[in-house]
Amino acid sequence: MTRLSAPAEIGGPNRRTVLAKPVEGIAQAEHFALDTATVAAPAAGEILVENHYLSVEPAMRGWLADKSNYSAPIGIGEVMRAIAVGKVLASGDPAYAEGDIVTGWFGWQEAATVGVDKVIRKVTETDLPVSLSLGLLGLNGLAAYLGLTIAGEPKPGDTVVVSTAAGSVGSAVGQIAKILGCRTVGITRGGAKMALCRETFGYDAVLDYAAEDLEAGLAAACPDGINVYFDNTAGPISDAVRQQIAVGARIVVCGTASISSWDPVPQGPRVERDLLTKRARMQGFLAFDHADKSAEAFATLAGWIREGRLAWREDVLEGIESCPDAIAGLYRGENMGKRLIRLR
């Protein structure tokens, strides 16, 4: 018995994952509920999208936090905010036609009738798997490519360290840095992810943050210091990396996966002296801010994918019933690669 969704149709059922109660820390299955609404016809300026894949990402924790963040909080009873990819079934806007494949803010639901301002982009790489538009050809690839090149400024020969090295952003960063002529060092956890980092993502060195003295491992793996640190974790992993940065290092702050709650703000060693003695910088980066560079970035990434120079891993859950526990699972570290929920 498949758990996938039936085709969507106007007036038919639309199963949705809604926020059931306020979240503190990491959202668990109990924080969500499944309900069923009705698929609405699009008005002028709207489109009806049948979702094929829903995205699950660490940043969802921030979207669910009720404290100040870079996006508005999600209300109780509202559909969980998520990026999805799907097919346009009906269009009230001349820019979109039935059959177009689009990604956008379509939420954790089977179908979305939304204003066209919710569309992120029309997917034009129809020769490549559609799920890639939520990974390497989506926000993750964009964060990796633009974060690394704009905030990281890697130069050939630089040593680039990546935390969550096997994750969907991290693995892209590691491979892009390699393509750009850097030496890459990945930090991950467990033998399976370490093997993936070495064999599939081509890191020059891989460290297990839980199994070894990370500072000593980094010192051995980075004899000339670390020029770029692409940070998806924050916390003690990043504190260890910061001890080994080279003069002029660039730290790209892209995620804070190791911090389970920012309320209250956790304490850690102050960073000012490390930054001053190494004339280093730490910079927060959000790909959303660089929309003007996304077309060029996607073209570059798609080219590398077609040339077989960029690998990826997906962790595909099936059916909308997989949604409620999907974020908690990410933070349990159970996924290998980009976590997606396949609906169709």
Place this chain on the structure above:
Amino acid sequence: MTRLSAPAEIGGPNRRTVLAKPVEGIAQAEHFALDTATVAAPAAGEILVENHYLSVEPAMRGWLADKSNYSAPIGIGEVMRAIAVGKVLASGDPAYAEGDIVTGWFGWQEAATVGVDKVIRKVTETDLPVSLSLGLLGLNGLAAYLGLTIAGEPKPGDTVVVSTAAGSVGSAVGQIAKILGCRTVGITRGGAKMALCRETFGYDAVLDYAAEDLEAGLAAACPDGINVYFDNTAGPISDAVRQQIAVGARIVVCGTASISSWDPVPQGPRVERDLLTKRARMQGFLAFDHADKSAEAFATLAGWIREGRLAWREDVLEGIESCPDAIAGLYRGENMGKRLIRLR
């Protein structure tokens, strides 16, 4: 009875301030001793400089620390490392002539016979007070001008916050930011320094970090958020400032005056989320790294001084006997303006 030094001469006495014992935290008078050596004639490639003013600066704490820093530690029995300005009495190098005014690493002593690699620059602004070459026309002015313009990237209309706003670096930063069209907010302590900030250095708003709720004060003084924070303190003052940064803010880490010891590294609230949600950057800055831009910087600063657009304050101690307690006094906050020791 004057405490100033007699003219120096080859073979005559050279009173010196040497490091007497290892320093932990802030160097106190007891960490130094005064001795008397003999003024040596310069060999080829050396010059003999009669020091006129010795510099005292917060960064000396780092030079004295035995842990890794951006310069080698100072040994017991060695002359305290310091920048000084003086007159060339004898030269073993054709690039320097008797009578030239030079600044350089001449140490806390009456006279220095040193290799010409210790010279920072020949002072050419002979129409301006020579002591300025240790302040606005020295490392402090350079740190202010280059740190603000290169790492701070201020734009007209930006709100620029400066900690240690009345200090020699801070007061220059505040005035340069004003000249560049920014709104300036100074953080200092006590009524006298607040008045100086308002009346002499022209800050648009001044806050006393010890006397008021700094976060509330900053929120009121910076209704559109903080675009540039020139940080000379680190610690709780900077934690408060970081709560009010605007999207895209630049934090220039130039000093850590509020941290009495970095061994062990003190704890503070983790910064990653602030940097990420505001897409802000924190950058360590040392003027030494930008020697190629110093001639242009000094020309610009000297021009503003001659036009009466840059004010300064000096805190001049007299005689080499003032050296041992001079750093401790800085950290007691007793100086108003750039601290100097006048020898002649």
